Amino acid sequence: xxxxxxxxxxxxxxxxxxxxxxxxxxxxxxxxxxxxxxxxxxxxxxxxxxxxxxxxxxxxxxxxxxxxxxxxxxxxxxxxxxxxxxxxxxxxxxxxxxxxxxxxxxxxxxxxxxxxxxxxxxxxxxxxxxxxxxxxxxxxxxxxxxxxxxxxxxxxxxxxxxxxxxxxxxxxxxxxxxxxxxxxxxxxxxxxxxxxxxxxxxxxxxxxxxxxxxxxxxxxxxxxxxxxxxxxxxxxxxxxxxxxxxxxxxxxxxxxxxxxxxxxxxxxxxxxxxxxxxxxxxxxxxxxxxxxxxxxxxxxxxxxxxxxxxxxxxxxxxxxxxxxxxxxxxxxxxxxxxxxxxxxxxxxxxxxxxxxxxxxxxxxxxxxxxxxxxxxxxxxxxxxxxxxxxxxxxxxxxxxxxxxxxxxxxxxxxxxxxxxxxxxxxxxxxxxxxxxxxxxxxxxxxxxxxxxxxxxxxxxxxxxxxxxxxxxxxxxxxxxxxxxxxxxxxxxxxxxxxxxxxxxxxxxxxxxxxxxxxxxxxxxxxxxxxxxxxxxxxxxxxxxxxxxxxxxxxxxxxxxxxxxxxxxxxxxxxxxxxxxxxxxxxxxxxxxxxxxxxxxxxxxxxxxxxxxxxxxxxxxxxxxxxxxxxxxxxxxxxxxxxxxxxxxxxxxxxxxxxxxxxxxxxxxxxxxxxxxxxxxxxxxxxxxxxxxxxxxxxxxxxxxxxxxxxxxxxxxxxxxxxxxxxxxxxxxxxxxxxxxxxxxxxxxxxxxxxxxxxxxxxxxxxxxxxxxxxxxxxxxxxxxxxxxxxxxxxxxxxxxxxxxxxxxxxxxxxxxxxxxxxxxxxxxxxxxxxxxx
DNA sequence: AAAACTGCATCTCAA
DNA sequence: ATGCAGTTTT
Numbered sequence: 039x040x041x042x043x044x045x046x047x048x049x050x051x052x053x054x055x056x057x058x059x060x061x062x063x064x065x066x067x068x069x070x071x072x073x074x075x076x077x078x079x080x081x082x083x084x085x086x087x088x089x090x091x092x093x094x095x096x097x098x099x100x101x102x103x104x105x106x107x108x109x110x111x112x113x114x115x116x117x118x119x120x121x122x123x124x125x126x127x128x129x130x131x132x133x134x135x136x137x138x139x140x141x142x143x144x145x146x147x148x149x150x151x152x153x154x155x156x157x158x159x160x161x162x163x164x165x166x167x168x169x170x171x172x173x174x175x176x177x178x179x180x181x182x183x184x185x186x187x188x189x190x191x192x193x194x195x196x197x198x199x200x201x202x203x204x205x206x207x208x209x210x211x212x213x214x215x216x217x218x219x220x221x222x223x224x225x226x227x228x229x230x231x232x233x234x235x236x237x238x239x240x241x242x243x244x245x246x247x248x249x250x251x252x253x254x255x256x257x258x259x260x261x262x263x264x265x266x267x268x269x270x271x272x273x274x275x276x277x278x279x280x281x282x283x284x285x286x287x288x289x290x291x292x293x294x295x296x297x298x299x300x301x302x303x304x305x306x307x308x309x310x311x312x313x314x315x316x317x318x319x320x321x322x323x324x325x326x327x328x329x330x331x332x333x334x335x336x337x338x339x340x341x342x343x344x345x346x347x348x349x350x351x352x353x354x355x356x357x358x359x360x361x362x363x364x365x366x367x368x369x370x371x372x373x374x375x376x377x378x379x380x381x382x383x384x385x386x387x388x389x390x391x392x393x394x395x396x397x398x399x400x401x402x403x404x405x406x407x408x409x410x411x412x413x414x415x416x417x418x419x420x421x422x423x424x425x426x427x428x429x430x431x432x433x434x435x436x437x438x439x440x441x442x443x444x445x446x447x448x449x450x451x452x453x454x455x456x457x458x459x460x461x462x463x464x465x466x467x468x469x470x471x472x473x474x475x476x477x478x479x480x481x482x483x484x485x486x487x488x489x490x491x492x493x494x495x496x497x498x499x500x501x502x503x504x505x506x507x508x509x510x511x512x513x514x515x516x517x518x519x520x521x522x523x524x525x526x527x528x529x530x531x532x533x534x535x536x537x538x539x540x541x542x543x544x545x546x547x548x549x550x551x552x553x554x555x556x557x558x559x560x561x562x563x564x565x566x567x568x569x570x571x572x573x574x575x576x577x578x579x580x581x582x583x584x585x586x587x588x589x590x591x592x593x594x595x596x597x598x599x600x601x602x603x604x605x606x607x608x609x610x611x612x613x614x615x616x617x618x619x620x621x622x623x624x625x626x627x628x629x630x631x632x633x634x635x636x637x638x639x640x641x642x643x644x645x646x647x648x649x650x651x652x653x654x655x656x657x658x659x660x661x662x663x664x665x666x667x668x669x670x671x672x673x674x675x676x677x678x679x680x681x682x683x684x685x686x687x688x689x690x691x692x693x694x695x696x697x698x699x700x701x702x703x704x705x706x707x708x709x710x711x712x713x714x715x716x717x718x719x720x721x722x723x724x725x726x727x728x729x730x731x732x733x734x735x736x737x738x739x740x741x742x743x744x745x746x747x748x749x750x751x752x753x754x755x756x757x758x759x760x761x762x763x764x765x766x767x768x769x770x771x772x773x774x775x776x777x778x779x780x781x782x783x784x785x786x787x788x789x790x791x792x793x794x795x796x797x798x799x800x801x802x803x804x805x806x807x808x809x810x811x812x813x814x815x816x817x818x819x820x821x822x823x824x825x826x827x828x829x830x831x832x833x834x835x836x837x838x839x840x841x842x843x844x845x846x847x848x849x850x851x852x853x854x855x856x857x858x859x860x861x862x863x864x865x866x867x868x869x870x871x872x873x874x875x
Numbered sequence: 876a877a878a879a880c881t882g883c884a885t886c887t888c889a890a
Numbered sequence: 891a892t893g894c895a896g897t898t899t900t
Contacts, residue, residue, distance in 0.1 A: 110890080111890095142890075144890055145890095174890090175889085194883095249889090249890050252890085333888080334889085336887085336889095337888080445887075445888080446887045446888070447886095447888085448887085470889085470890095502876095509876065660890090662890090664889070679889090680888080681887095681888050681889070682888090700887095703886095703887060703888085704886085741886085742885070742886070
């Protein structure tokens with residue numbers, strides 16, 4: 039047991055055990071040895087975790103000995119905040135939490151790799167210097183394309199996406215290229231092994247890691263380096279892991295290394311390393327999760343981590359939290375009935391204290407526009423609802439109390455249009471969106487090169503952007519030169535004048551470019567008076583001196599949406615400034631060090647402040663998650679994917695697109711396991727709802743340009759018969775679900791899958807034009823204010839009338855019927871159109 | 876070397 | 891329908 043170095047909180051049992059159920063209370067107070075908390079949806083999981091942390095602190099456990107791991111920054115931030123709130127009333131509450139580590143798996147790994155970079159030198163797959171770059175999917179894909187070219191493999195036969203996914207699988211299973219190769223027998227896997235080798239070599243050359251590497255390399259580090267392992271295990275004595283059902287193999291091994299359970303970690307027989315001072319040598323590891331909410335199997339999550347917890351840690355204590363505090367009885371019943379269809383499942387009883395409430399509604403709609411309209415109408419009605427005095431659930435729902443969930447991001451479009459058209463405020467949970475914009479990625483690529491000149495992917499991205507006379511030929515020659523002399527591309531740029539085949543003009547352009555980069559980081563030293571004074575200053579200088587700014591200023595005179603890009607670049611500067619103001623290297627909320635802690639940062643003491651800041655900034659950008667963007671204080675409806683919804687709750691929830699091939703997804707139809715995961719996904723969606731739930735399915739949906747007949751999701755027929763309200767709005771088909779609810783489920787639905795093109799209204803009652811259907815025509819405030827029916831002139835084709843516009847993204851296209859030239863489809867982004875009327 | 880055009884593949888989910 | 895890459899045009 040630890041010596042008490044802090045003053046215990048006055049009376050912990052009063053303050054932190056107050057108003058808990060027996061099960062919750064025992065989860066909070068069971069502090070020693072392995073503990074598995076099976077927390078059903080809505081069972082007060084976060085409440086238990088935060089109170090458990092507060093309780094540990096109240097016992098006098100030093101805060102720096104506690105490590106809590108989550109999957110998203112948002113979850114970590116919320117947890118920190120709630121712990122702080124719990125301790126607010128205590129004297130010296132700041133000191134009580136100083137050094138407490140609550141962070142994500144990936145952030146923790148990023149920090150450990152940085153700190154122990156020097157310890158990894160000489161390790162077989164040693165790769166990182168402290169300023170490594172974290173590659174996102176785009177970067178990985180760019181790198182993979184180069185690798186494939188180098189190996190002379192056809193990229194249509196070896197799709198970067200598929201190859202990367204195979205490699206990701208290997209990494210999640212902690213397989214090195216050699217290990218992967220050893221168990222490859224056929225041509226396909228042997229080739230993947232070759233690619234894996236080359237890809238790793240390329241990453242290493244760029245001093246870069248991918249997301250999987252963060253975990254993999256940290257596991258490697260802790261397995262191989264006794265110093266790092268001992269320091270880490272010595273510091274953290276109490277480990278807590280949230281959403282344990284979503285951990286993959288790498289995360290599992292990492293957790294065993296962190297908590298010092300060496301037998302399970304593959305370290306084996308290392309003497310003297312016995313981290314975590316638990317009773318009877320048992321590690322103090324507490325994991326929280328729910329097998330019914332395991333929805334990341336496709337990402338390598340291994341549900342057996344949670345199912346086998348008791349055999350991994352013999353003598354583990356198990357506590358089940360089954361009582362639901364969130365949803366009304368009918369909603370919980372729907373969720374329960376659905377999830378019972380999963381056969382590979384340990385049943386647990388769900389029960390709620392929230393009796394009463396209205397049953398969920400299932401709406402059958404005509405098509406996606408109709409669906410969007412009905413959902414928005416439903417939400418509007420809830421919002422405008424008069425308040426009955428006797429029903430507390432009906433009380434004043436505001437926009438922020440509502441959410442719409444869908445299976446994939448493509449479905450958000452129609453819903454956005456409908457919300458916009460109805461004047462309802464909405465936000466889309468896409469935290470990464472900003473940093474994925476082209477112009478922002480460009481600016482960040484400059485910053486990455488400043489921090490890590492070996493980063494080839496970023497360097498290639500920006501070397502001629504904006505155009506600075508360094509063309510493909512020059513780069514190809516420099517590539518050859520670099521390969522010949524075993525230099526990084528950036529070093530080759532510096533030596534361009536020594537390459538025979540580079541023209542003097544090209545040399546000059548290259549020198550100007552390298553000179554610019556060198557001026558920002560003083561040739562990599564970050565020393566001297568000429569380097570930027572602050573991070574915001576650096577970002578600002580990069581944007582202006584790279585001429586990125588000028589480029590968009592010039593462009594924005596011609597193209598309206600280039601003005602937005604300029605705006606985004608300016609926003610990046612202020613984001614850097616905000617970061618700078620918040621960031622305190624001596625008190626990182628994620629990984630704070632405390633005076634008493636022996637593991638001081640070892641690489642940052644002599645590091646120039648600007649570099650420290652830049653590293654932290656780039657890291658924080660690389661690790662933002664979509665879910666991080668959800669701002670509960672915004673007065674708007676939240677639109678998000680079902681995956682992003684996990685862990686959240688809303689008084690009113692709408693789930694759209696419950697159709698075969700969508701939810702469950704096409705890919706899952708063939709496999710029983712994947713089908714069950716889709717069912718869990720639906721379960722997660724339903725259990726987010728506190729009081730109101732609507733589920734919808736559209737009879738027709740436009741897929742890839744084609745309007746297709748759909749089949750209602752089997753999950754709809756798996757909901758409790760009589761436990762829901764069915765509302766069939768597809769009045770063109772009044773016989774739609776006549777056998778609704780009968781045994782056999784999905785088979786009772788109309789299974790004809792006729793292409794809509796052959797659909798003839800014929801004798802059917804004509805469906806009234808839905809307001810939503812025209813929305814794309816009136817909404818499209820496209821860049822040229824073009825609308826169907828407008829008359830335009832094209833320099834080449836002459837005068838014509840716009841027949842239709844397909845808006846969306848940057849590549850909006852218009853089909854125009856020209857008087858002389860016939861029908862043409864033009865890309866609005868490029869076409870030089872003059873609007874006549 | 877940049878702008879415009881054409882063909883081809885594509886639609887999960889995401890740290 | 892849309893986004894990408896490679897190609898043709900200016």
